[in-house]
Amino acid sequence: MRLFRADLADIANTRKLNAWLMAVAFAMLFGAGIAALTLSGMVTRNTEQVVNTHEIRSELRTVLGLMRDAEIGQRGFLLTRDAQYLEPYNEARLQIGQRISALERLVPPDSEQAVRISQLRKGAERRLAEVDQTVALGREGRFGEALAVINQDRGKALMDEIREIVDAALEAERAALTANQAEAIASRTWLSASIIGALAATIVLAILSAQLTRRQFASIEQRRSQLALLNEELEARVRDRTRELEMAREMAEAEAGRAEYERGRVELLLREVTHRVGNNLAMVSSLLRMQQAKLDDDGARSALETARGRIQTISTAQRRLRLGDDLQSTRADSLLQAVIEDLADAALESNEITISGNFDPLTVAARDATTLAVVLGELVSNAIKHAFKGRTCGTISVSFVMNDDGVPLLTVEDDGIGFDETEGKSARRSGLGSMIIENLSRQYGGEIRKWKNEAGGMSIHILLPRLQIVDGEKLSEDRG
Template identity: 35%
Template sequence: MAPTTARIAGDNWFVTLRRFAPIITVGVALTLVILAVMAALVLVRGIDGQIADMTRTYDVRNSARELSAALAQAESSQRGYVLTGDPSYLESYRADSVTADMRLRTLTAATEQNAQQRQRVAAIAAEIANKVAEMERSVELVARGQRDAARAFAGTGMGVRLMDEVSQRLEQFIREENQRLMTRNAEIAASRRGLVAAMVAALAGAVVLGYVFFLRARDEVRALASREDHLRSANVELEARVAERTADLEEARAHAERERQRVEALLQETSHRIGNSLATVSSLLALQLMRTPSAEVRQALEAARSRVHAIASAHRRLRLADDLETAVASDFLGAVIDDIQTTSSAASSVEIEAQIDPVVIGARDATTLGILAGELVVNALKHAFPAGRSGTIAVRFALDAAGVPTLVVADDGVGFAPKQDEQDSGLGSVIVRQLASQFGGRPKFEASPGGGLTVTIALPELAKSPPRG
């Protein structure tokens, strides 16, 4: 059990190491790059300081050399003046003395920031002051005309000794500055090597990072390509399913459309058959009417035949909308009125005008509306134009200002008083009131100003009630 457990633990450790290896690699590489950049910054700053120090050392060395040369030139001019008394040597001595003083000032300013150099330059300046005092004394003796004394003073060797001391001091100072320059050059070279090493380390870290990122990017691209392939396959499958479902839906829609057309055809056929059957009844009533000798019976049979014909016409002319539950009044009501005018013997001398708006109503209410309009027209033909009188009947069906479907039948016949009609208990009036009450309406009879009668029936329930089952 122990070896197996140890092997499993080792495998788990290896898996964990492989999982975190990219993260560890990136962390190490980033640390290496950061350290290399920091080291490079430090080295660059150090190199800048070393270069500035070296430049300052170079200026100090040059200033010391120029001071030594100026002192040597001043001493040479001083000796020539002492030996010859020539004023030109005196002028040269004065100019060289001024130059030497300027060089000393420059050297003092250049070593101001370095305490060690400042002390050494101060010592050199003191010796130079002694040497300048010795040369000034000789020049002053010659200027007084004591040339022999000046030569004797120069022959003591003090001036040579002072000049040698100054020269040795300056040469030693220059050698030390040269050594400092060499040391600075060596330090700069070492810093450059360190800078190169830091740059190489940074470059190596960047390469490692780039390689790791390249591997990650390659894995991401492969994973993305795999996901794309999967999505493409899923998309193809989904499109196939959508196409299949679309085909099924299209087939179902086509089947539903065929069923709707079939039902519509059956309904239309049923309405036509009912209309034809009622038309047959109307014909039978017409035959019975011709065989009946009684005028009262003929009048009753004619009224019944007209009503049956109106019902038959309403059924035959009915056209359903696409939903099979509604109909448009203008599609059938005008045709019903035209049929009445065509088949009624009393309408030969009467013109019937119809103005029907496309009001949508329930399919099962359409027949009732046709019967109601037909009954009003038949009543007007029967009572408004006796003894073959001519005239006009105007039928209008539209929505009033309040949006209520309203049927208006007006004639210019003989007319009669409204009170007489309200008390009339004839079959026509009963039928009109009964049909109007089905839609919440009540007929309103008004005498026209030019003669005749206007019947107005508002049918509020016709618009808002659904088709009754």
């Protein structure tokens, strides 16, 4: 029992001693930390002062250099009478005041440097006033008077005064820089000592904590070690599994990123090529218009106008082609609407013809949309040319819809003069436009029907049973 009590007393004394030593170590650590913070603030202030001194010295040298540039520009102008020498003078003239203002902001308001900067501003203003006077005389052509002012050497005296002020200010900043550097070195020394003290206190605290833990909690430490080993093994397994999952995720993201990048790149290139083709066709159309204007033969001019109109229609289709997400399909309604708008603008140049459109929101393959645009352009162009002879106005109605049987139907109707079915068939069939319409329509099983409508004009219906109306996803599956 006595031994047990002695052990308890020894343990109690050990705890008191360790508690006292730990309190001392904590006090040392706390004091070292306070000292380190204080000295760190001093180092920061010294560093800021050194930076400020370097900025002031740099601005002083800049001001002196600008004054020299202004003087060189003045003398070059007066000696050579070449106005280009005024460029450095004008640039220096603008910057001198800004640099001196920057110096005034950098120095303390009530210091000796502030007095020197004020003297520098006055001296610079007097020197610039003389330079301005001679330059003004030179601009008025009174170069002799300007040179006489320079020969008085008043400018040299002013520049010497400015140099003396700048040298005095630089010397003061050099002395301040030396003092700041010495103070910064001392602060860094004390800071290093404080850090070393803090590290020493930390080491002492760590040693005391280790001793206390080792003496009083040996059994707990053993169990903690065993638990730590189990925990490390579990963490190692978790890390391995996490690493595997992370690698799998990165590989999946990399694959998705590459696929998305390639898709975006292909889409951008395809749209760029489509747009450039449209622009090039528009340029060809413009060149044909220029060539047409130089022709005297009406037949040749008409042929060029027809060819230019067809090229312009294809150009419009290419430039207005907006591909879907699958890069293969497009909305036919927006493309055909753009085509008739261009044709309406062209028709208004010579007469008042109204062209209206009615298009279902149908999605077709991009190449099919271009073919539809060409067919529609030929039909509307023929109506503009032939349907309103002898008239200055008229109406053309265009539609592309699904009929009651679910077959795409392209319709062009006008209220013009109509046509003679017996006389017009051979002429219409022999025309290049009619051949284009028939050949392109035949690709889709096109059935062309023409008749004289109630308004006295012509109605043309083209059934396109083999034209595939699809959405973007189905088109990708069909062509994949």
